[in-house]
Amino acid sequence: MDNVLELRNLSISFTSPEGTINAVRDVTLDVHKGEVLAVVGESGCGKTVMCQSVMKLLPKNSKIDRGEIILDGTDITNYSERNMRKIRGKDVSMIFQDPMTTLNPTIPIGKQITEAILVHNKISREDAKKRAIELLDLIGIDDPVHRFNLQPHFFSGGMRQRCVLAIALASNPKLLFADEPTTALDVTVQAKILDLLLEVRDKLGLSIVFVSHDLGVVSRIADRVAVMYAGKIVEIGTVDEVFYDPRHPYTWGLMSSHPSLVKRGGELKSIPGMPPVLINPPDCDMFAFRNKYAMKADFEQMPPMFKISDTHYAATWLLDSRAPKVECPVSLRKNDDVMEGCL
């Protein structure tokens, strides 16, 4: 068993006054043991909803329409809240962009971590406390014995995110969802948290699904990358495949809007328009409406996932044998001397 998570044809929808929103559409995805899988895409593409579905933290007005969620070999698609409580935090955990969604502002950090440990481990409070201090040490909080009794407001944003990570890791989960965990942090702090996540992954051997819209961050942390658009995964591959040999025009668009890939004074090539609202989405390539390479087929039929290598797939009709040859417009080449526009 090499996958800690398997999503099979997962579809999730929301009811809204305007109609049914198909937020996640027929997603099939594996998360390998010990890997960091990054999920990228513009906001509203379904990244958070996909993570929430595994945690069973979906908002009340949503439901799983179809598909399966297999966590470490067990089908949890229809798990009750009672069953979920047994595995949430223990097998699978989640951290968010704002650490205060997890932390209670009035309770000392150490106590919050201790409680998180006691939820799933039948050990004495004394032992749990010891383990909490070990965790604070692991996530790089200096002087954990002293800091143990401080409330969250004594901590900086970066330190709070570390504490949230300690809580998430309290019961040694196999899988961690990290939903934009560094977006609100300063770059120097962000760099340290990314390194910490990699270190924790190596030490504890857990898998991480890292949601981000920052391609720089993804380059740093990911082993594999899934690109999501309009509720679907449109490209997936190793980080090298997706960055040095992207195949989907949406991936090209994301890369071309990044300032590091353009010379100063040059022009960013933004993707025109915005992601669509997913009410009654037509059965076609939803990116076609913003895609200057779109062909007739894109408006008529949903492209399948075309295989590029054993690890690299993309859903675009450009990969069909009948399609005209289109050159990737982004000039990121492996082993190039660091790009002209690059930091």
Next chain:
Amino acid sequence: MTPILDVRNLKQHFVINRNLTIPAVDDVTFSVERGEVFGIVGETGSGKSTIARSVLGIYPITSGEIYFKGNEISGKNVSKDIRKDAACNMQIIFQDSAAALNPSMRVEKIIAEPMEIQKVYQNKDEMEARISEVLKQVGLSELHRKKYPSELSGGMRQRVAIARSIAINPDLIIADEPIASLDVSIQAQIVTLFQHLQKEHNFSFIFIAHDLSMVKFLSDRILVMLKGKAVELGRTEELFANPIHPYTKALLSSAPVPDPDYEKSRVRDEYDTSKFTGRGVFTEVSPGHYVLVEE
């Protein structure tokens, strides 16, 4: 030529109580040339927004001088004309400007408001024409004129905020993290708009951001702030090629770049900001390149 903005020895110290004063900005000197994009970077709390608010006169400064188009605007004895000129010709765009738009006003009214307050146009038709013009400049259409903010996406609302601030044709736009909460593709659209305004209409910009790659892309010069102090200032190419202050080095080497090979082999410079004293002299080490040389 006189710079559009000249900030000399700016201090903004917030007195919290008898025992606590926060030196949010401490002895900062810089100037912004006409048509220039001037970037300000630094960690949260380093004083970037306080510089912006002090320049705009949102609160009186502790000490120092601020000149706009050669006229002092910071002292007590600023004439009414100069004050009005500064209010008209300096505009700010915040990160959450989009959220701050009046929800009960239509887009056209939101854009017209500063023009009405400043009484720029006597004639209604002229103002209507100007609204159409700025809508077009920010990539919105006549269709958006009658909409309310709630009917627009976040990126569109931010464009409305920008349209409002450029409507009276300011000389200087201060953009304080104007794109931080937006998607990369919308960020790119807005930054492209800034470039256009700068090149075609010779607007000057102060661009404050914590995304270094965007600041690098857009700015002619960059000021690096740390704990209220200016630690380094220089032309963008020079600063990136030859950063001198250890904090600048740490900052530049932390900014992630979308290139997996480069990222994974990259060595970061570390700098413990708790060791930073802030005492020293802001020294010109090569033409136009200043560094805080610590004692």
